Amino acid sequence: MIRSRITRVERQTPTVVTLFFQWEKTVLPGQFIMVWAPGVGEVPMSLSHIQGEKGITIKSYGPTTEAIIKNKEGEYLFFRGPYGKPFTQTQGKRLIIGGGSGMAALRPLIHKESYGIISARNKSEILFSSLFSPGKATIMTDDGTAGKKGFPVDALKEMDLYPFDMIYVCGPEVMLNSVFQYIKNMGLKAEFSLERMMKCGIGVCDSCSISGFQLCKDGPVFQLNIMKNMEEFGVWKLTESGKRVKI
Ligand code: FES
Structure with a gap:
């Protein structure tokens, strides 16, 4: 310790x-x-x-x-x-998609050429938007108090994603899943940081398991192609007592 x-x-x-x-x-x-x-x-x-x-x-x-x-x-x-495994750092054009406090894990990836989609419940909960260059961030809020009312996937639907060399995503699993479902067959490169309850953090207890992967050792960052094999993603998670519950 x-x-x-x-x-x-x-x-x-x-x-x-x-x-x-x-x-x-x-x-x-x-x-x-x-x-x-x-x-x-x-x-x-x-x-x-x-x-x-x-x-x-x-x-x-x-x-x-x-x-x-x-x-x-x-x-x-x-x-x-x-x-844990980190994000792959590309030198090219990055799209950073963060929901709520999920922006924390993405913050080190922001540079002046990055484009961001930042979502939050409301205006006061938007994180790290000032780190993006002017005009390079889209704000989405659940209640419409800042930016556009809606979710990151709504912003994605209005964008041409092919110029981006890498898409990085972190946030609540419902949000991750909606982004994943939208982009999964587009041939894009993307990485998602997932969340699960963790006890040991070093691959021993299996509390963080998802479809045979251990989040603490195999993740928490996973490439989009790997996630296509995670049938539990967006559907099931384990509670502290080991019970499998719907997300
Ligand atoms: S937290 Fe124990 S195996 Fe991942």
Whole structure:
């Protein structure tokens, strides 16, 4: 277990904060760490900042994330890693599609030539849109309070996707699945960062399994062609007790 002092805390949206910490380790875009909240639990978190100062951008969705998000500057962050397969980095034209706090894992891939489709529930929950060059991001909100009302797949339907050399996607599985279904037979190159409950993070417990793949070791980033073999994707997931439930 690594222990690092939190150097600063930056609020991104009313429900999302970034915790920065010092860690002299090479981390690649899409890789994750297992963050431990003493006495509460451990959760996987992709790094949102990987150059110099490291950072995790976190939204509370349960007791462990709730405990981690309450950390203050000067307190310790406990974690282990980095784990998992990263995104493949292409030099060509990138399309980055992020839903909600899924933008955190995609943030290290944004450069000035990248084009983004950023979706959120509402205007106040849009993450990292200012990192895209002017005119290079489409905002989609569920309630229409910013950008266009709708979902990333609605934006995709209005775009020519063939100029893009790579499409990177991260967000809620329902959103990932709608993007996947739309582009899967177009002959495009795309990678998706998936989410599943993780216990060990190192390929031992199988809690993160999806159609025979272990998310922590074989993923969390998967190429579109691999995902065509995942019949559980977008349909089933395992709960903490190991029960298979519909998504
Ligand atoms: S989290 Fe244990 S095998 Fe992936």
